[in-house]
Amino acid sequence: MGADREGGTRRRPGRAVAYVACGAVLLAGCASMPDSGDLSGVDSTQIQDTQVRVFAVPPPEDATPTQLVQGFLEALTSDDPNYETASQYLTKGAAKAWQPRTGTTVLADSPDAFELPRPRGREDTGETSFTLSGIKVATVDEQQSYAPADGGYEALLHLAQDPKTKQWRIDELPPGVVLGQGDFERNYTSVNKYYFASNSVAGGSRQTAAVADPVFVRERVDPMTQMVRSVLKGPTTLLRHVVRTSFPTGTALAKGTTTLTPDEQNKLTVPLNDKAARVGLNRCTEMAAQLLFTLRSLSPSLEEVVLESGDRQLCSLASGRAGSTATRGSTDDVEYVYFVDDEHRLVRMKAEEGARTPEAVPGALGEGQTQLRSAAVSRDEEMAAGVGRDGKQLYVGSLVSGGSLGEPVLRSAGKTEKDRLTAPSWDAQHDLWIADRNPDDPRLLLLENGAGDPLEVKTPGLDGRIESVRVAADGVRIALVVSQGEQSSLLIGRIERETKPGEDRPTVSVMELRSATPQLEEVTTVSWAGDSRLVVVGREQDGVQTVRYVQVDGSTPEGPAPAALTGVKEIAATEDDRLALVAYSEDGIVRLQAGGQWQKVVTDGTAPVYPG
Structure with missing residues (x-):
């Protein structure tokens, strides 16, 4: 785009280069400074040591408008904690008004910058403008919440030249930060x-379920302190209606307080303001559990969180005790993986590696x-629900020898198999979810405790x-594969339950459905594979x-993708990433251990599921 036109400039994606020589001037727009090691060219796509931080350099006095814009865009990709260097590319007024933390726009490539032609006869007015453009792939809002995006991006930078110093600075710019996908991922x-x-409990117990709320933070800018501040600010908009925080x-x-760092015993002390000074022990323990769950994903070696206010310790919580405060994932350890065999019976097989006998x-x-x-x-592996072979009926029964099945708890009037019942799914409250695809009466349904008249869920x-x-x-999120014409997509929504005064049964809704796979044209099957992760x-x-x-x-989460497999019709995973993926493919039932290859387990079998 801009690189192909006169006056245009385009940063190489992910490029941060430092030049140094005695008495020489560092060139703006292509200069960044690592804070450790020798000075050298640094390509962000090749950086492996996440402890090396890269800082931009301020603009030289003789920077041209093109160099100034290029240097400013480079500074946005650095590890400068508060964007101090990027602010040096702005006038004092613009620097004071600019709010980089209002959001981040992620483009497919580094933004193109093109200087707009100046009116004839007014080339030397001390003003010029650049357009920034690109293709959007995502946005990160002020709450640090990520959302896929598409379409074009265009913004305007206006530059002014100081009449005394003759130095160019940016005096008008859009809020937030814009950068390419490569720099964002780095x-x-x-x-x-x-x-x-x-409004839910885990596994039918009285213990509260912990709900993951994913956010993006700058990886080399004190992420631990960033995350503590983020937890204290509260949940993102998507989950605000269905979760609570124990922090007052x-x-x-x-x-x-500027930086939080664990001590030599991997204990983190978090000093809080006086708003938390009067919390009781139980509430304080929940507060510490929130921080332990959050920070151990950043630092698995973290062993204890201590909360203080003023000069007084409020409470402490060791990592081994956090699970007694709230549960993450399923309440119980998963013992079996289940599937339908060639006789159309429900069978099970030990979930552990090496088990092959159903x-x-x-x-x-x-x-x-x-x-x-x-x-x-x-999820407690005591009950099961099954859809009949023709898709018309839903049955529920106990996994106890001698137990009877009884009449179907639900029937579909769809004329063909594909227009009848989907596979069912149990939630954390022991309720059963299923969709009836009958074109004349399509419904998402919930059966409380797997029985009784189904509730129609609003969507x-x-x-x-x-x-x-x-x-x-966690019982507050749901994944739906939704078809429209020849395409199908994965949508994630939050589950809201409300029991109004005088009513015995709740009103249940799935709200704010959002696409999680905009790059896929057709989604075949999906399963939860972690607190905030799915396998698709x-x-x-x-x-x-x-x-x-x-x-x-x-x-896209960090880490390797599952090994390739063709002809997959159904897939199953669990929140415990130590357990294998299980799939029904053209080879039958197959299993994949982390870091391995798919292995055939059973030739004849379909519809694999873990509890849930």
Whole structure:
């Protein structure tokens, strides 16, 4: 774009180069300074040591407008904590008004900058303007929440020349920060901060479920302190209605606190302001658990969090005790993986690595008298639900020998199999979710405790037909595969429950459905694979099927993707990443341990599921 036109400039994506010589001037726009090691050229796509921080250099006195703009864009990609150097490219007034933390726009490539032609006869007025342009791929808002985006980006930079010093500075610019995807991936990392489900409990117990709220922080700019501040500010907009925090309103780090660092015993002391001074022990323990859950994803070696206010210790919590305060993921350790065998019975197999011998589940669903096409097992592995082979009926029974099945708890009037019931899914409150795809009466349904008259779940804004339902272990998020014409996509929404005065049953809604896979043209199957991560099988625009991990916010998590596998029809994962992925493919039931290759387990079998 701008690089191909006169007066245009384009930064090489991910490039941060430092030049130094005795008595020489550092060139603005292509100069950054590492704060350790020898001075050298640094390509952000090749940086492996995440402890090396890269800082931009201020503009030289003789910088041209093009150099100034290029240097400013380079400074936005540096590890300068408060963008002090980037502010030096601005006039004093612009620097005071600029708010870099209002959000980040991520472009497919580094932004193109093109200087607009100056009016004839007014070339030397001391003013000029540049357009910044590119293709948007995502935005990160003021709450640090990521969202996929598309379409073009265009913004204006206005430069003015000081009449006395003749130095150029930017005096008008858009709010926030703009940078290319390569620089974003180098500079930022996704971290889950944690809150508590406000209207659900985990696994049917009285213990509260911890809910992951992913945000992006600058990876080499004291991420631990960033995350503590982020937790204290509260949940992002998407989860605000369904989670709570134990920190009192107005709680912040004590005045003068700049950096939080664990001591030699991996204990982190967090000084808080007086808003937290009077909390009781139980509430303080929940506060510490929120921070432990959050910070251990940044520093797995963190062993203890101590909360203080003033000169008084409020409480302390060791990592081994955090799980007794709230649960992450499933309440119980997963013992089995389940699937439907060639006799259309529900069978199970030990979830541990190396297990290859399936057995029929105890109870009526394992006896084969009712043939199944799909099933779901409750998170405590005591109940199971199965959809009949023709997709018309939903059955629920206990996984106890001798248990009877009884009549179907739900029937679909769809005329064909594809217009009937989806596979079911159990939530953390022991409720059962399923969608009826009948074109004459499409519905998302919930059966409380897997029984009784189904509640019709409201889905405002849903455009398309639900093909698959998967509820997260936290009980407040749901993943829906939704088809529209020849395309299908993965949508993530939050679950809201409200019981109005005088009513016995709640009103249940799925709100703010958002796409998590905008780059996929067709989503085949999905399963939760972590607190905020899913594994998805889908087809890209070029027609190639892919197996990948995605975050609930639509970003791509760090780490390797699952090994390639063709012909995948269904996939199953669990929140425990130590357990294998299990899939139904053209080779039958196959399993993938972390870092390994897919291995065949059973030739004849379909519809694999873990509890949930």
